[in-house]
Amino acid sequence: MPAQTSADNTNEAIVAAWRAESARLVGALTRMTRDLELAEDLAQDALVAALEQWPTTGIPQNPVAWLMTIAKRRGIDHFRRADTLRRKTAELEHAHGGEEGTMPDLDGQVDHIEDDVLRLIFLTCHPALTAESRAALTLRLVGGLTTAEIARGFLTTESAMGQRISRAKRTLSAAQIDIELPTGRERTERIDDVMAVIYLIFNEGYAATAGEDWMRPDLATEAIRLARMVVALVPDEPEALGLLxxxxxxxxxxxxxxxxxxxxxxxxxxxxxxxxxxxxRRGLAAIQQAERLAARGKPVGTYFLQASIAAEHARARRAEDTNWRRIAALYDVLANTAPGPVVEVNRAVAYGRAFGPDAGLAVLAELDARALRDSPLLPSVRGDLLERSGLHAEAAEAFAEAAGRTSNGSERAVLHRRAQENLALRQTSEPGR
Known part of the structure; x- marks a missing residue:
């Protein structure tokens, strides 16, 4: 049993090291080889070597340096076998310092390595890919998740997710996309893509769109880690801080x-x-830092505004202490900055709490319902506001409609329960019916 426990602990340490350092490893190898698929293969070879050797030799003092050394050796062997790519051998051997037995001093090259991570994030979030492919590839290469883990998170089969990831890598390869960091306007646009992917991953973890589980914590946790990574790379961007x-x-x-x-x-x-x-507290500290940057003239956007709204909830010790008027005002700004049906529905919630349910229903009345015809969001919020107005029959109908629209089992159960509760309240308030 002790031997098994030791082996399990070693495997857990290997997985933890891989999850924490795979982005740096794959990013650096991509820069060296100029080939994303090869870089991932080399990194995976190094992981397999760790799984084979570390249980016997013990965990090295610098796990990522060990993994990088093994990956570079495999890369050198790969190019030596390819006669037409001898130039690459020289480049890799030069990058390796000419001493295969010497561990690279990665801790002394933090800036360069973080550039590799940033380069990899921009690459996985390239606009040539669909939003779903960006999310999957980011989780695979930057997050270090396995294909099986990503497939579970997005409720698909491992083979289907593997195909999606492979297609994404082929798309990047076929387009001959430059792996160097974008600059100027392109960089600004791409950082928006990066944050949008992280936001998408978090939302799927925080409120699953389908399946039986209300949440998928692993996805949400991974999105937070990726957001912290982006802030570490661009610490003076208020929107990155706002997202975090x-x-x-x-x-x-x-x-x-x-x-x-x-x-x-x-x-x-x-x-x-x-x-x-x-x-x-970490989140509140991040929004405060973003506020200081905004006060110095740095532009802010939707993540900053949404974080400001979330902060109002975090500061309230009790639900009844929530400053709903402040939240409603922030939603007014958000609606002007990034108008859309989801923002309007959430603004209706805020107005309903701040000024009464009729005010919230008035906001919903101005909304084009066609924009959310397949979503449970609109009828569920309408049901809540009708319930607060004492219109229980109408509220029950709205909740039942919302339950029929959702693909999430847990959410459906909540909506059905609220529909039944309102039916019961209607019968209590209208005993003659």
Missing amino acids: ALLEIQGSRMAARIDERGEPVLLEAQDRGRWNTMLA
């Missing part, structure tokens, strides 16, 4: 979003003592 703040504050509530039976708990009913205070 938003994800950390929202993520701080995850333990309270389900009860002891595993059923969903909505925000105002949550036990705030179960919120992760450390994560919330």
Whole structure:
């Protein structure tokens, strides 16, 4: 048993090292080989070598340096076998310092290696790929998740996800995309793509669109880690800080979003003592840093505004202490900055809490319902506002409509329950019916 435990601990350490360092490893190898697929293959070879050797030799003092050394050796062997690419051998041997037995001093090259990570993030989020492919490739190469883990997160088969990732890599290769960091306007546009992918990953983890689980914590946690990585690379970008703040504050509530039976708990009913205070504090510190940059003239956007809204919830000790008027005002700004149906529905919630349910219903009345015809969001919010207005029959109908639209089993159960509760309230308030 002790030997098995030791082996398990070693394997856990290898997985942890891979998850933490794979982006640096693949990024550096991509820069050296100019070939994304080869870089990942070399990194995977190094991981296999670690799984074979570390249980016997022990975990090296610098795991990523060990992995990099093995990957470079395999790369040199690869190019030596390819007679037409002898020039690449010289380049790799030069990059390796000419001493295969010497561990690279990665800790002394932090700036260069972080450039490799940033380069890899920009590459996986290239606009030539679809949003879904960007998310999958980012989780694979930057997040270090296995294809099976990504497939579980997005409710698809491992083979289907493997094909999606392979197609994404082939698309990048066929387009002969430059792996160097973009500059100027292209860099600004691409950092927006990077943040959009991270936001997409978090949202799928925080509120799963399908399946039986209300949340997929692994995806949400990975998105937070990626957001921290982006902030470390571009620390003076208020929007990057805003995204991190938003994800950390929202993520701080995850333990309270389900009860002891595993059923969903909505925000105002949550036990705030179960919120992760450390994560919330980190998020509040990030939004405060973004606010200081904004005060010096740095532009802000939708992530900053959403984080500012989330911060109001985080600062309220009790649900009834929430400054809904401030939140409504922030949603007004957000609606002007990034107008859209989802923002309007959330603005209706804020207005309903700040000024009464009729004010929220008035916001919904101005919304083009066709924009959300397949989403449960609009009828569920309408049901909530009708419930607060005492119109229980109409609320029950709205919740039942929302339940029929959702693909998530946990969300459907909540909506059905609220529909039944309102039917019961209608019968209580209208005994003659």
